[in-house]
Each structure stands twice: as structure tokens, then as C-alpha cells.
Amino acid sequence: MAEPTRSEREFVERIGMFFETLGTARMMGRIYGWLMIAPQPRQSITELAAALGASKASISTVIRQLELGQLVERVPVPGSRQHHYQLRSGGWAHILRARVARLRPGIEAAQFGLTIVGDDRPGQRERLYELMDFFDFVGVEYGEEHVRRWEEYAKQGRDRRAGERS
Amino acid sequence: MAEPTRSEREFVERIGMFFETLGTARMMGRIYGWLMIAPQPRQSITELAAALGASKASISTVIRQLELGQLVERVPVPGSRQHHYQLRSGGWAHILRARVARLRPGIEAAQFGLTIVGDDRPGQRERLYELMDFFDFVGVEYGEEHVRRWEEYAKQGRDRRAGERS
DNA sequence: CAGTTCGTTCAGCATCTACTGAACGCCGAC
């Protein structure tokens, strides 16, 4: 039920591609995209599978990753045995956080590098310090403060649009 | 010549893994890591292949990507026919810029979405607006100003360390 | 000229992973 139209399907696919460049499975983006624009914002696994023309198997596995990533939440629907999912608000903030967390191996590599390159190689140490600086900088710029700024920005947008509609 | 020691090799591998999480080929990180700490900062393709235990073929193809990404530059060495490469300063700034550029398909997807979801579906439109807001926010926060802040930050770090050494 | 030393290219391989189909277990309806 509620199959996407041709252009809705294109939108879904674009979001899928976008998620792919973010380093996740394309199907994650498809689900996310469809949940954004679908007539019913709450969908079961079978509904998603039907709408996206994918197997229930892949929806089932991928939606768990979405749930783990806090992009989607399972909501109870009284009287239904189906698992209904909908978008979680603040999903993009979680994406921001997740991307920052990915930098950790890099930080550790730089620290490790400094332990093995002696003072007799100042040029090499300088490059390692620069990498450390980069992570310091990014850690501050993309840190909690950054995420809070986004949440504030998002709230302002919501309020502004709500004002325009009323 | 100039094979990496065991721990240098571990560092190289860690940077390789880090690059992998950034969505590039691991070999890119290996080359970049080795150029960071190698005794001679300028290396030819055959030297890199020998040091990393990889084929010249893969070094040749990957280093062109590094060159394209402005992370590495080819430097002339008088009297040598070999192609010598070294790290470019400001490489991380280019990585920042490249990551921002990747958001473009997402922006376009959100715009497209707004053209196909009518005013009769305010909830869906709201989610699309939120995505637009997200890109607006990220575009500002990660924009040119952001990269300039990094470059300033990096310069300060360099100067500070230079002062300490003297 | 032949021989050597480079880097490049291309076909092939190995690996990984997103996705599917089928079997299964669970649970409510009847």
C-alpha cells in the first residue's frame, strides 16, 4: 500500500545516493528518504519492503542499524502486531556526532606516531603535530558545542516556519 | 631503500585504516602515512612500492588521486628521471573542502523533494525543510570561513612549536 | 644501436558487502 510515485521514487533514490556518499548502505538512505515523504509517516517492515521494492530481509537488517543510529524509532501501534517505525527528530544531530566519533583512530595514529619518531627527525614530527592540531581543531569545531548550535539553528527554523503557517 | 621499521609500518597501517574510514582507498593512507614519517620526505614511485611492499601499479594509480586531491605534489629532482612526490602543506584543508563538497547531492535532493511534496502534506515538507536547514547550517559552519579558521589554527601551532625549538 | 630503468596501463584476481530468497519461529485469529 502507498507505493511511491515516480518522482517520489526519484527523491528516495537521491537520498539513497547521498547516504552512500556518507559511507552507509544505500538502503539506509532509501528507507530514510521514504519515511521523510511517505503519506503515512509510520510504516511497518512489510510496507517499507513493498514501497521500496526490496526484500523484507534487507529492510529488517538495515532498519535496525537506523534504529541503533537513532535516526529512526519504533513506535507502538495499538492493536497491531506489526513493527512500525518513524523518523526520530534530531536525527541529523546524531549523524554529526557519529561522524566526529570516526576521527578517533586518526587521533590515536597521530599520538602513536609521535612515540616512534624521535627528536632527531623534526620535519617528520612537525607533520605529526600538524595532524594532531587538525584533530584538536576539528574536535572543537565539530564538538558538542557545534551540535548544540545546530539544534538551536534547527529549532529557529521550525519556529519560523510554524509562525509563517499560522 | 629506507624500509620502514616494524613500528613505522604500524603507523603507516593505522593511517591507512583512518583513510579508509574517510571513504578512500587504504593505500592512499599508507602512502600518506609513510610520506609523513619517512627519513626522506621525497620518494619515487619505486621507492614507495618497495617501502610499502606494494606493486608499482597500485602506487602509480593511487598517487595520482593523491595529487588530484592536492594532498601530495610532484617535485622535480635535478638529474633524476624518477617521479618524486612529497606531501603538500595544507593537505588537511583540502580534505575539509572535499568533504563539504560531498554534501551537494544531499542539498539537491532536499530541493527536489520540496518540488514534489505539495502544501497538502505539511509534515513531510517540514522534514524536508529541516534537511535544508541542516545543509544551510553545515554549509556555513564548514564553509570557507571554517577552513580559514583551521589554517589560522595550524599556523599558530607551527609558530608555537618553532618558538619552542629555538 | 642494444640495454636498463623508470612509470603507466590493462586484464585478471581476490575480497568485501549489499541484497535476495527461503526456511524458520512467533503470535494472534479462527
Next chain:
DNA sequence: GTCGGCGTTCAGTAGATGCTGAACGAACTG
């Protein structure tokens, strides 16, 4: 009880891609 609908799991597949080896071309040496 049996049946049907639902989500999960697992083996298998298809597609992508990082990497190699070998053949090649270009440029210098003798």
C-alpha cells in the same frame, strides 16, 4: 488445534573495487 501474517536469520549471489603481474612505452646510458 490449524492457518496466515509478520519479522528474523542465514546461506548464497551479484556487483563493485583494491590490488597485482605482466606487457608496454618512454627516456636515458653505454
